[in-house]
Amino acid sequence: MTDQPARAGGRRPGTSQTRDAILDAAMESFTSQGYTATTIRGVARAAEVDPALVMHFFGTKDGLFDAAVRSRGLPLRRLSEVVPGDPDGLGERLVRRYLTLWEEPETGARLQAILHAAAASEAAATLLRGFLTEEVLRPIAKTLEIDHAETRAILAGSSLIGLAMVRYVLKVDALALLPPETVIAAAAPAVQRYLTGELDLD
Amino acid sequence: MTDQPARAGGRRPGTSQTRDAILDAAMESFTSQGYTATTIRGVARAAEVDPALVMHFFGTKDGLFDAAVRSRGLPLRRLSEVVPGDPDGLGERLVRRYLTLWEEPETGARLQAILHAAAASEAAATLLRGFLTEEVLRPIAKTLEIDHAETRAILAGSSLIGLAMVRYVLKVDALALLPPETVIAAAAPAVQRYLTGELDLD
Numbered sequence: 316m317t318d319q320p321a322r323a324g325g326r327r328p329g330t331s332q333t334r335d336a337i338l339d340a341a342m343e344s345f346t347s348q349g350y351t352a353t354t355i356r357g358v359a360r361a362a363e364v365d366p367a368l369v370m371h372f373f374g375t376k377d378g379l380f381d382a383a384v385r386s387r388g389l390p391l392r393r394l395s396e397v398v399p400g401d402p403d404g405l406g407e408r409l410v411r412r413y414l415t416l417w418e419e420p421e422t423g424a425r426l427q428a429i430l431h432a433a434a435a436s437e438a439a440a441t442l443l444r445g446f447l448t449e450e451v452l453r454p455i456a457k458t459l460e461i462d463h464a465e466t467r468a469i470l471a472g473s474s475l476i477g478l479a480m481v482r483y484v485l486k487v488d489a490l491a492l493l494p495p496e497t498v499i500a501a502a503a504p505a506v507q508r509y510l511t512g513e514l515d516l517d
Numbered sequence: 518m519t520d521q522p523a524r525a526g527g528r529r530p531g532t533s534q535t536r537d538a539i540l541d542a543a544m545e546s547f548t549s550q551g552y553t554a555t556t557i558r559g560v561a562r563a564a565e566v567d568p569a570l571v572m573h574f575f576g577t578k579d580g581l582f583d584a585a586v587r588s589r590g591l592p593l594r595r596l597s598e599v600v601p602g603d604p605d606g607l608g609e610r611l612v613r614r615y616l617t618l619w620e621e622p623e624t625g626a627r628l629q630a631i632l633h634a635a636a637a638s639e640a641a642a643t644l645l646r647g648f649l650t651e652e653v654l655r656p657i658a659k660t661l662e663i664d665h666a667e668t669r670a671i672l673a674g675s676s677l678i679g680l681a682m683v684r685y686v687l688k689v690d691a692l693a694l695l696p697p698e699t700v701i702a703a704a705a706p707a708v709q710r711y712l713t714g715e716l717d718l719d
Contacts, residue, residue, distance in 0.1 A: 350637075351553045435553050440686060489667040
């Protein structure tokens with residue numbers, strides 16, 4: 316793995332720096348241009364390597380996307396940080412942290428890239444489903460100590476994803492122009508009800 | 518507009534039949550292959566016309582998408598049919614109708630194509646935003662006779678979009694495997710609260 320081809324005049328460092336450079340270029344392209352417009356050739360050019368090397372490391376665009384998202388950490392992982400604590404305040408903590416992530420320009424752009432990819436590619440949807448389940452739903456469900464905890468967690472998650480679709484992807488004014496605190500106050504009780512309220516899920 | 522070029526051996530009917538054939542082929546491609554994989558060339562081939570004719574009629578892929586969705590009617594239009602009636606049951610009627618649309622194979626595939634396109638293309642997102650605002654939010658808001666009716670309607674809409682993203686696009690088991698009636702019972706009160714419950718939106 317140390318004698319990878321490098322384009323004449325291009326980068327020729329050790330394997331792990333090359334791999335990192337490709338992943339940096341890939342994340343930059345997925346974020347700024349979107350999943351659809353990103354190509355292996357374009358990423359290779361930005362990383363100053365041969366496209367064959369990108370394919371050697373990552374196989375396909377989906378493989379590159381998967382590796383780029385994993386290597387940079389999914390921003391959603393930071394959602395699970397707010398899980399410990401009073402269960403009655405979990406709805407508000409989740410909505411607040413989630414909106415904060417979306418409002419940060421860099422994190423928001425990455426989240427948007429991930430949602431975009433999940434809608435555009437079955438493989439990216441599978442990746443996001445795995446992340447959501449392992450790193451968000453399970454940790455939340457584990458703290459709830461309540462029946463149907465996973466179903467409750469995913470219902471809460473659907474509220475959050477819907478807010479992001481309307482506010483940050485579709486950008487419908489009536490929701491996009493509200494101050495974050497107003498959205499948090501409106502949505503937190505809905506999320507809290509899904510997590511701990513009365514639901515007939517049998 | 519009557520002397521359009523037609524590929525040798527291809528279709529050469531009147532303009533409106535040709536236009537319809539292109540729109541049929543486009544909707545079929547957007548639905549079965551997705552927005553990203555659909556090309557003007559592929560649609561032209563399926564409709565047995567010259568690609569230049571598709572571009573002449575519709576300009577770009579986004580223009581073709583816009584025309585195809587409009588000509589076939591956005592399935593979401595059927596949501597507004599359930600708006601008249603008791604406002605206290607509106608949440609349940611909306612969730613029930615919405616899930617019914619997604620559960621019908623043909624309508625579900627079209628809705629999925631539209632969500633996919635909205636995530637993949639700014640122009641498609643603009644189109645969906647316009648439809649949502651004019652044909653779903655405004656009719657709902659008008660019947661509510663309550664402050665912040667549009668904000669309430671879009672919060673309710675975000676719940677619906679989130680359910681579809683998780684159940685039909687990401688297909689997370691904990692929500693995808695529930696019977697529709699269970700989802701309706703769980704989500705209707707959340708939607709109803711957004712529409713008519715106590716919210717601090719000032």
